[in-house]
Amino acid sequence: MTDTQRVWLITGASRGIGLEIVRQLSASPNNTIIATCRSPPSTNALKALGTSTKGAMHIVALDTDDRQSVQASAVEVATILGNRGVDYLINNAGFNPGGYDRAFTMELDNMVRVFKTNVVGSAHVAQAYLPLVEKSTAKTIVNVSSTLGSMGSELGELYASYSISKAALNMLTYKQCRDRPDLTVISMCPGHLKTDGGGENAKLEVSVGVAGVLKVIKSLTLGDSGKFFRHSGEEVPW
Ligand SMILES: NC(=O)c1ccc[n+]([C@@H]2O[C@H](COP(=O)([O-])OP(=O)(O)OC[C@H]3O[C@@H](n4cnc5c(N)ncnc54)[C@H](OP(=O)(O)O)[C@@H]3O)[C@@H](O)[C@H]2O)c1
Structure with a gap:
């Protein structure tokens, strides 16, 4: 492995932002990609990328809601990588339960589901x-x-359960950074992108947002740990 070769692991790579991250990474021979998803047999788009990737790509089953699946995937990935580690762990899997839910009327079961994932x-x-x-x-x-998980931005009353889950994810970033100052841990907003999750009225094509996300990630240093970035590279207020 040369100095420029990197191993990337992406969760939720079956579609949307995760799939586009894999697509863009697959253009470089320097990248080993571990593309994880809930159901590898039914991900034709990922399988097609696997045949055209310039580097190496492995598709691994990983349902982030299922503890056994998470543990089993880590064992499988360790076997695939041998003496190599994971340079970039991209926790992308997630969802927005949708609807214009508000604090006093949101479905509490949805809140539990979105928090879990x-x-x-x-x-x-x-x-x-x-x-x-x-x-x-x-x-x-x-x-x-x-x-939507930034308390320092003026966001209004909608998307309550999703916003609360992303605010909690941001605190996870903070706690991970404080727990392990030797790691670089960030939160990243990819922008409002045209995916199933972002909806067709989103402002940006997924390819544009993901290109920004990857540019920011590749330029990170340890001094950036604990920060919250947009795909444009600006910092987002917590
Ligand atoms: N699009 C936007 O505008 C936008 C903006 C800000 C943040 N985000 C965040 O970006 C991430 C990706 O969003 P997206 O727009 O690409 O959404 P998407 O098009 O709905 O895709 C969601 C991806 O997450 C996967 N996923 C969901 N639950 C999972 C689980 N338990 N285990 C493994 N994979 C799971 C889905 O897999 P299946 O195919 O198996 O369902 C799918 O691959 C999310 O965290 C989202 O909150 C998106």
């Missing part, structure tokens, strides 16, 4: 993959968050 799942993936991140060169964890 967006917060608990991300925390568990980071715990399970910590030994592989420690073994790497870049030692970087990216929690894909949203400006």
